Amino acid sequence: MASRSRLPRTGEAHGRPRPGRTGPLAEPMTRTLVVTGAGGFVGAHLCRIAADAGFSVFAVGREAKRPDSLDGFVDEYVGVDLTEEWPSQVPTDADVVHLAGLAAVGGSFRDPQLYLSSNSAMVTHLCEALMRGSGGGRVVGVSSGAVYAAGPGDSFIDxxxxxxxxxxxxxxKVLVENQLSYYRGRGLDTVVARPFNHSGPGQGVGFIIPDLIRRLAQTSADEVLTTGSLSTRRDYTDVRDVARAYLALITAPRLDHDVYNVASGTPRSGSEILAAVCAALGRPVPETRLDPGLLRPNDPASITGDAGRLREQTGWAPQVSFEQMIVESVSSVLA
Known part of the structure; x- marks a missing residue:
């Protein structure tokens, strides 16, 4: 395998026993991990971290050709439309982290049925293939903290x-979670991860941190910056810690619940993010102007995720600080 150096480093009981492992990434192993959505933001980080942990990584993506971001981290790659089929060459006795799916909240309002049909079909094809095969290892289905009914005030969510x-x-996402519950009842070892906001190097446009970095890099220090609300607070975790959380769920000897939050437990306001980005860019915080068109109705003032269940069950804890995440995000965007 080539050198691994592309990305920055930093209910019921589930599954069979995991001999010789007492923590989330306690020791190297030779074991296959299938990662769907491998060419995406989180997928590329997960493939690298899994390979470094000793997994043989089988990557599944939309692109016909393996993305450059996966070079050196994966042993096999297949490009396929998972809404149409599950690739026959993927081993059915491997562990799976299912990341693939449509994930833009705004886009879902424009074409709601596409989101329902596509995200559901992927899970059906994955789980039916495992049912026809050996039954698979453990399947971590990635949902979202967005499924919670946060109120207009401060919300602390477990x-x-x-x-x-x-x-x-x-x-x-709730549909997908219910599908995974159905297949768990059919005998598959499935568990749901609900990540809250996450960012870090490699994140694309359409998210507050990389978008702020790009806009600030293109404006002068005395220019007024038009923004949405900077007072709302959200729980941000570095993408690499999120990837480690998924591996912690894969490798845990025992899981006593069906659902696990992935969150830092510390909410950050838009103003804090702006200040941190400006500090990383070495420039003063600009004057800002609120654009009412960017406001979201009934937007909760603050959302904090509680990942205590994940910590207690697997020993996982965030390793990358908020400040480090911002600095490396700036370096990534400006590279």
Whole structure:
């Protein structure tokens, strides 16, 4: 395998026993991990971290050709439309982290049925293939913290918090979770991860941190910056810590629950993000102007995710600080 140096480093009981492993990434191993959505933001980081942990990585992506971001981290790659089929060459006895899916909340309002149909079909094809095969290893299905029914005030959210249906995207994720529960009842070892906001090097446009970096890099220090609300607070975790959380769920000897939050437990306001980005760019914080058109109705003032269940069950904890995440995001965007 080539050198691994592209990305920055930093209910019921589930599954069979995992001999010789007492922590989330306790020791190297030779074991296959299938990663769907491998060419995406989180997928590329997960493939690298899994390869470094000793996994043989089988990557599944949309692109016909393996993306450059996966060079040196994957042993096999297949490009396929998972809404149409599950690739026959993927081993059915491997562990799977299912990241693939439509994930833009805004886009889900424009084409809601596409989100419902596509995200659901992928899970059906994956799980039916495992049912026809050996039954698979453990399947971590990645959902979202967006499925929770956060109120207009401050929200501290654990896995017992009520689920809401605030967008077609959230509806599609709840559907996927229910499918995974159905297949768990059929004998598959499935578990759901609900990540809250995450960012870091490699994140594309359409998200607050890389978008702020690009806009600030293109404006002068005395220019007024037009923004949405900077007072709302959200829980941000570095993408590499999120990837480690998924591996922690894959490798845990025992899981006592069906759903696990992935979150830092510390909310950050838009103003804090702006200040941190400006510090990383070495420039003063600009004057800002609120654009009412960028406001979201009934937007919760603050959302904090509780990942205590994940910490207690697997020993996972964030390793990358908020400040480091911002600095490396700036370096990535400006590279």
């Amino acid at each position: 896995e017992a918090s009520p689920v809401g249906f605030s967008s077609p995207y959230a509806v599609s």
